[in-house]
Amino acid sequence: MSSQKKELDFEINLMPVLSIMSLCICFLLTIAVWNRMGMITVQQAIGDVLPSTGINPDSIIIKVHKTRQVVIEFKDGKNEKDLAPLKFGADTAGKINIELFKVNLAKMLSKSGRDVKTILVMPENSVPYGETIKVMDVLKSQKLNVGLAPSVSEEVL
Amino acid sequence: MMQPTFLQVNQYSPLGSVQTLGPQSSAKASKKMAGLMITSLVDAFSILVIYLLFGTSTNGQEIDAKIGVRLPTATFSQLADQSITLKVKNHRYFINEKSINKNQIADELRRLTKTNSEVKLKTPPSITIVADQDQAIEDLNPILLAASEAGYSQLKMAVQHEGE
Numbered sequence: 001m002s003s004q005k006k007e008l009d010f011e012i013n014l015m016p017v018l019s020i021m022s023l024c025i026c027f028l029l030t031i032a033v034w035n036r037m038g039m040i041t042v043q044q045a046i047g048d049v050l051p052s053t054g055i056n057p058d059s060i061i062i063k064v065h066k067t068r069q070v071v072i073e074f075k076d077g078k079n080e081k082d083l084a085p086l087k088f089g090a091d092t093a094g095k096i097n098i099e100l101f102k103v104n105l106a107k108m109l110s111k112s113g114r115d116v117k118t119i120l121v122m123p124e125n126s127v128p129y130g131e132t133i134k135v136m137d138v139l140k141s142q143k144l145n146v147g148l149a150p151s152v153s154e155e156v157l
Numbered sequence: 158m159m160q161p162t163f164l165q166v167n168q169y170s171p172l173g174s175v176q177t178l179g180p181q182s183s184a185k186a187s188k189k190m191a192g193l194m195i196t197s198l199v200d201a202f203s204i205l206v207i208y209l210l211f212g213t214s215t216n217g218q219e220i221d222a223k224i225g226v227r228l229p230t231a232t233f234s235q236l237a238d239q240s241i242t243l244k245v246k247n248h249r250y251f252i253n254e255k256s257i258n259k260n261q262i263a264d265e266l267r268r269l270t271k272t273n274s275e276v277k278l279k280t281p282p283s284i285t286i287v288a289d290q291d292q293a294i295e296d297l298n299p300i301l302l303a304a305s306e307a308g309y310s311q312l313k314m315a316v317q318h319e320g321e
Binding site: 014017018021022024025028029031032033036037038039040041042043044123124125126127128129130132133134136137140141148149150151 | 232301315316
């Protein structure tokens with residue numbers, strides 16, 4: 001009778017582990033989100049009837065023309081200040097000059113000397129939606145409340 | 158005479174020799190074929206699985222931006238949440254994937270406000286606008302006016318988040 005020596009060593013088979021991991025990775029890759037979607041919240045510039053307090057808040061109006069010229073105006077709620085609007089043209093690519101917009105916005109905010117929290121964006125009809133979003137993105141970076149007015153024709157602006 | 162089995166013929170395969178993780182006896186010390194190191198592969202796979210598990214976010218709203226709609230990019234955007242989705246494409250309007258005439262947007266929003274209990278819970282009520290970045294802002298006018306009529310004071314513009 002032959003005696004068979006029993007091995008006491010313990011062996012782990014890694015092939016099933018690799019198979020399961022490959023399956024998990026394939027599944028997670030298919031459901032993974034690679035493009036993060038976000039949103040920019042804006043308030044309606046029309047509608048909502050608020051109780052009248054008799055005092056108009058200070059606000060800044062940003063008009064965007066179809067030529068991508070941007071005009072930044074300050075509306076004084078107390079009618080004490082009369083600041084000249086700031087204007088600048090498009091960049092070399094024919095789009096809204098965002099760098100100049102940031103500079104001029106900071107200039108207007110410091111000139112006003114008030115804690116302006118409300119900004120209204122008034123684009124012209126043919127201004128692309130993406131460029132309007134870029135303007136609102138800059139305003140959001142300054143933690144300002146952004147209002148969007150329905151677009152208007154050139155004559156109105 | 159019995160034919161040798163597959164295992165017997167290929168007992169010296171590179172994978173076969175290392176597929177089991179276990180102590181090696183001195184008798185097997187001399188191998189004529191180089192084996193594959195798969196323990197490092199298991200380590201790499203584990204790290205990949207853990208990263209993907211943490212990276213897969215289940216929060217936020219799934220916005221179905223169809224092929225042909227390029228969302229504008231923004232740096233300072235918030236995470237999208239559940240709200241009524243209004244899409245604009247080629248002068249056509251869609252509310253929650255349902256095509257609608259621009260004159261009926263306000264009525265449809267009012268109807269959704271009444272029936273949708275999720276929207277009722279959110280104050281103030283809001284809608285998410287999905288539009289192509291090259292679209293003229295003029296196409297959004299019916300939405301802005303209809304939203305105002307239906308009592309939606311807050312608008313959310315869907316964007317593609319860009320790193321700072």
